[in-house]
Amino acid sequence: MQITASQVKELRERTGAGMMECKKALTEAGGDMEAAIEAMRKSGAAKAVKKAGRVAAEGQVVVAMSDDARKAVLLEVNCETDFVGKDENFESFAAAVAERALAEAPADLEALMALEIDGKSVETARQELVAKVGENVQVRRFVRLDSEGDRLGSYSHGVRIGVLVDIAGGDEELARDLCMHIAASRPVCVDQDQVPQESIDKEREIFSAQAAESGKPPQIVEKMVEGRIKKFLGEITLLGQPFVKQPDISVGQLLKEKGASVKRFVRYEVGEGIEKKAENFAEEVMAQVNAS
Structure with a gap:
């Protein structure tokens, strides 16, 4: 039978699962909503759904760059704890998703989750990872840049901060220095x-x-x-800020000396904008005791 978009939307809202997973479940259930939900609860997707409400504010920001430095992706994948954020399964998943985003240039997050890695959709791989690590895992956001200048520069501060910068003129060293500056100084935009x-x-x-x-x-x-x-304006704009490696000049002056200009930049930091839940340890222990 024909599965409608409204049915898929309803199942997504009721389960928190991905679009492709919902469509597959509805198709296999012959359009029966309750049967689809029951099947998803019995499958690996059920564990992912149960954990979907947990706050995922840890994780990694991953950079993927083309060999010619003309295309790049910045991707944030979240989990609940720093421990899982360093897990090799989590790291491999994040890196694989970033590479697919670089190769395929998906239009949005939904399109990215429908792409395949290792013969399965990114959404299915995410749910399997949730089942494996026992935490909520979310692909939160990504951006893919095609250089409008001469090159893209990138910088990763551990796994928590990632920066891309698109510059005209200058060289690879300048691009990296600018990325490091942006990571440290958090400008809001290029100029006033x-x-x-x-x-x-x-x-x-x-x-x-x-x-x-x-x-x-x-x-x-x-x-x-x-x-x-x-x-x-000097504090929030990249060009107005003192250059971190040479504070007696501004980034704008540095670029003028180098005959370069910044077209745009993107800075991601793990968990920014996510409200972390404040836990009371004693209450948490008591809750676990009462639940046992």
Whole structure:
């Protein structure tokens, strides 16, 4: 029988499983929703579903780069503990997914999860990994860059921070130095032209209120505000920041000296933006005792 998109959507919402897994289960169950759910609970997918609600804020950021440095992927895969994040099965899975994303250029995360690694979909491999390591594992996000300049640079700080930078001019060493700077200094964007005007207006409003309390004349207050806005832009923009390896010059000055420019950059850090659950150890032990 014909399996509709709405059926697949409903099963995904009820189980938390992947699209391909849901479609397969519905097909095998002849479209019977409850039978599909029961079958998934009996299969390896059941363990993945049971763990889907756990907070996965550890893991790895992986970089995959083409030999000519013209294409690259930055990928974050999460798990629950640092221990599993260093597990060889987890590492192999993350690396394999990054390489597939580099080779196939999927349009989005759903397309990536449908790609095959070792004869099975990424989603199926993820669920099997969940069953093996006993933790929630999620492919959280990825970005694939095709260079708009002369080359891409990359840098990984352990497995927790990954950076890609797209530059025109310069050389491989400069590209790596820029990546290391971005990893350490966390710029928000390349230059002030990329800073949203509403962000600048908000900071100006805050600075104006602070400066007005000084009791100084309006013209002095205005100069104080403009000085703080300039400092703010210097702190959040790559070109305005002091270069970490040579703090007496800005990154913008460094690029000018090298005859280079930055087209764009991406910085991922494991778990950023994920709210980690604060655990009370005594309560956790008691919960385990009560459950036994």
